[in-house]
Amino acid sequence: MSSDLHMHTTFSDGKLSPEELVAAAKHAGLRYISITDHDTVEGIVHLYENGLYPSRSVNIIPGIEFSAHHPLHEIHILGYNIDIYHRGLGDRLNEVTEARWSRFSEMVEKLQGYGYPIRESEVLKLAGSSKSISRSHIARVLVKNGCFPTIRDAFDTMLEKGKPAYVPHYRLEVDEIIRLIHEAGGVAVLAHPKLIKDDALVEEICQKGIEGMEIFYPQHDEEDVKRYRAMAEKYQLMVSGGSDFHGYPTRYPPEVGMFTIEDSWAEAFYRPEKNLN
Ligand code: AMP
Ligand code: MN
Ligand code: MN
Ligand code: MN
Numbered sequence: 471m472s473s474d475l476h477m478h479t480t481f482s483d484g485k486l487s488p489e490e491l492v493a494a495a496k497h498a499g500l501r502y503i504s505i506t507d508h509d510t511v512e513g514i515v516h517l518y519e520n521g522l523y524p525s526r527s528v529n530i531i532p533g534i535e536f537s538a539h540h541p542l543h544e545i546h547i548l549g550y551n552i553d554i555y556h557r558g559l560g561d562r563l564n565e566v567t568e569a570r571w572s573r574f575s576e577m578v579e580k581l582q583g584y585g586y587p588i589r590e591s592e593v594l595k596l597a598g599s600s601k602s603i604s605r606s607h608i609a610r611v612l613v614k615n616g617c618f619p620t621i622r623d624a625f626d627t628m629l630e631k632g633k634p635a636y637v638p639h640y641r642l643e644v645d646e647i648i649r650l651i652h653e654a655g656g657v658a659v660l661a662h663p664k665l666i667k668d669d670a671l672v673e674e675i676c677q678k679g680i681e682g683m684e685i686f687y688p689q690h691d692e693e694d695v696k697r698y699r700a701m702a703e704k705y706q707l708m709v710s711g712g713s714d715f716h717g718y719p720t721r722y723p724p725e726v727g728m729f730t731i732e733d734s735w736a737e738a739f740y741r742p743e744k745n746l747n
Pocket of ligand 4: 476478535714
């Protein structure tokens, strides 16, 4: 058996709906999964309100992935076992996701200004039930419309930070994210530290009251895993890991179950008593 504590659904920028993801996890024989959509817990709410969470087939850890504000670096923080109906958390998430909608319009306008054939309505159609619209949705439409061969090319040319169509979005500060996760009863885990590209900053965040670090991650090589495990030990952090599954064939991993972690790591995060009934 194996587990995956970092996965996205259609409620942010993933391809599979939460029920499809759970079915795929069951099919792959996963024991623990965490649904960690960007800035929203609506995917888990959706499962719960349709009687699909808790699930008989796989142990689901309710999760979220926050993007934190930082002038230079991309910092993402995972929250596990948060109360999906927590008012304070919900209010702040609404503010963050609302701001994503106006930012998306601004980005589409910029792209149009550069002559790219893209309409808001196309992105909205593709985004479907997403509560958290992102650059991924815009990139997919650009590829669909033949502007770029791959999503990566769309990012490299137009959408990455510093590229012409990039617009920053409203993000909470690291400290507030950690506080909100705790207030909602969850544990805070620093996501994919390597992608921060600044280990001194990673160490700084380790000292801000987080409980864990995402050690196992597709882009972490053996050396990275070793270094971050030592760091986790130094700051007495729990070890987490996941595939960052989005469900798109061109983005690794293309299938659920291709990148997993040992169950024992995931089990340490699982709080069955937190399951709503
Ligand atoms: P946003 O939250 O709107 O800034 O969009 C960030 C999302 O875009 C991430 O969650 C990734 O899924 C995706 N993303 C970021 N950079 C790249 C890239 N270089 N290639 C493909 N997808 C990316
Ligand atoms: Mn994403
Ligand atoms: Mn991330
Ligand atoms: Mn992610």
